[in-house]
Amino acid sequence: MATPNESTMALSQPRVWARANIGGLLGYAAIWAFFAIFLIYPLIRLFYDAFTTDQGVFTLVNFYDFFTDSYYLKSLMNSLLLGVGTVITTSVLGIAIAFLLLRYEFPGRNLFSYLTIIPMIMPPLVGVMGFVFIMGRAGTVNVILMDYLGFSKPINFMYGIHGVLLVETLHLFPLMTLSIVDALGKIDPSLDEAAESIGSRGLRKFWDITFPLTTPGYVSGALLVFIWTFADFATPLVVGVDNLLASQAYLNIVQFVDRRLFKMGIVISAIMVILAIVFLIIAKQYVAIKDYSSLSYSKIERKKLSPWSRTGVLVFLVVVLVFAFIPYFGIALDSFGKGWALTPIPVKYTLRYFERVSIETPKFIINSLLYSGLTVFICIAVGVPVGWIMARTKVPGRDLLDSLTTLILALPGTGIGIAYLRAFREPLPFLNTALIGIWIVIPLVLGVRRLPYTVRGTFASLLIVHKSFEEAAESVGATKMTTFKDVTLPLIWKGVLVGSLYSFILALQEASATLLLVVPGHEMMTVGIFNFYIGGSVNEAAALGLILIILGAVCLFAISKIAGTKMGGVFG
């Protein structure tokens, strides 16, 4: 999330212009057109709606209403507090795990480094559902407490803002781990040794050396965690919390009765987008100095642990993982269990729910794969050139492109979903339907939302490939196209693939913008989960959720095989 170090850019401007051909220019223009139509215009439209009346007259009344309404203000406060709280809890877990995995040797380290990433694969709603099955008032834990241990009342683990915090923490700490692993991996161990040689140890060393060097990575991870929590409306709604900004935006938008509430939904989304931009700018203060050029990972000597500390580490990791895997147990049980209520585990089992969501209505899985596939296609078609432009050229507007891609990461899904709803509701030229009435809008919005991962992946890989390879090819007469195809691409495909797989997993799981934009008849798995859930068919929702989780785990496994430990790079 930073402007790359200037020293890595050797190409000077005149040369670019001299070589730029019409095709290149057109391509560059096409990329800008994509950004203009599918990112800038919807956001402008959102702000336009927020600052005007239904008649299109400029007004500040909407914002006045927001900031004088005690309920909205409380929601805003709650959202901010929840976001900060989640950043703190995920930091504690994430940093601890990152350090253990990176700096110490213990049995099962490799397995743990894969397992601790897994909780990230948790489609919204599925995580909280799984938690409620196990830790709800009638969940396994409480049933055991009451039926076997004599508790008279269930313990309230879930209902309330603490439940949201629990779910978000155990879902998002891997993001933090990844960011820290990435940042720590780039610190030269010689710095550590140097510090130690002059007597700086333990906390002192951490504070003086490690902390400042990992700050950029940490800040970007923290921002992602914050925004994710900030924009999630599904989790709070399941546990009965609706005084959060995202929940208010969603609830106001999906009701059609009261025009005024609908308008306030738009206004809340606009406020969320503005806040996200503000946070991004603040975060940028910290990461602007980040140096991409040291992307090559340094080799780290792992320390051996004494038997006691080894046991301690294992116990810690196992406990964290057991908690983080609670939703998987819950979802798995409920997807097979029939009429499960008030018993520790279901009494009757059936395959009926899987049959219903896969064989009887295959559209969920098919649409999910199709749309996510198209999303990856869009990500590659747009993202790889953007990554290349950022790494290899100095064309005007490059910095703006960089800022825009970063902005996408920070945009709350609810906000962009509502922006699309407002921006693309007029019928398209030559067609009778509006863009939001055609299914293609889903891959488009997903493509935009997941673009940064491909851009980062490409960018990071390109920086490792030295330009001299390309220059050598060009000096013997290869065109830019051939060079890219024969030299650059084979060298960077791994990075692009990893970025694309991330885009794929995250597209599969997206359920904020798409929930608002889904076209009836073209539902994907996440929408299916949501619709089944609110339609009262929790078991079907669980079955679909389990399928989605398994798909995600397979992709993640593929990534870890391809990328080794370098998984953090795309989040930078």
Place this chain on the structure above:
Amino acid sequence: MKRIIVLLTVLLMGFLCFGGISFGQAIENELYLITPVSKDVHDPALKAFAEYAKKKWNIDVKTSAIPKGTPVAYGQILEWKGRPQADVFWGGEGTLFDNLAAEGLLEQVKIPQKMWDEIPATIGKPVGLPLKDPKKFWVGTTLEPYGLIYQPKLLQRLGVTIKDWDDLLNPKLKGQIAQCTPDRSSSSHASYEVILAMYGWEKGWEWLKKLAANTGIFTARSRDVPNVVAKGEFAVGFAVPSYMAFAEVLAGYDVMFVYPSNAYVTPEPMAVLKGAPHPKAAHAFIEFLLTEEGQKLFAGLGLYPITPKFKVQGPPGSNLEKTVQFTAGIRSFYDIQVGNVYDDKIAGPKKRIEEVNSYFRKEIAEKHKEIIKEK
């Protein structure tokens, strides 16, 4: 003479255009609904109708539903301006149907006179809830009470029984009640109006605040209420349409339903849209739902016959008997005392709806935590 020829030509063309298409066929082979009635009910109804048409006329009817919330469906029909893309509008409040009729967007229902007469004009005392439109623009299809759902095992453990509204205020139920907010759910809204009508504005809200003090969750959607009760997360659900609660029974959960005094009963009105692409199928669909077969279908889904002569009765263990069991013995709403205090003239206007919603938001939703602490 010339004028007569022109007139005749126009008549002939009209006949060819409108009469000619389905000439010689009993009903068209397509039928589209626009409805807020959930899939749990509209799906089986459409399937059963398709079978009925096959048997009766040997016609394969392709059916489909456009599921929309009541206000959205209403808005959509206005938007179609007499050239609808659906044939039948089903469900929601009678007032909306009256409004559509006044706009000239509905066609009079064509069913046998005897069938029409068998449906009482109203149900409930002292305020009669209309079950059909005297001008014949809409007709009720079934009786659907908005009542209470509970988890027997949990209530037993808590030592509480639920028979009527006031039982919900039992301090033992603290944190055990699930409800949806009146601004998100029409069943919740109607039940709030029932309470306000029973106790008056001031005391009614007092009562509702006490209910809030016992409420553990305000769900996002009305459909979540029976869901969380079936799971055992909460012991009692407030303002649940009977078929939604019964869907949980059909899914294998152990829940019971209570029809409290004066609870709102909706007849789920149905009307044929003027200019409907398949009018004959539309009228046939209504007729089918009001036959014994149609009414039995509803009874198997947790709904009650609108025609007094039909009772919910079936072989032991059938879904029909499960419906009876589920409401602790009700076989027909005409066998029991049906009280009604809900008056559409008071509760219907938009201004009143907004007034109730904003009072709820200011005094209950925003102060929920304080209310729990106080009571």
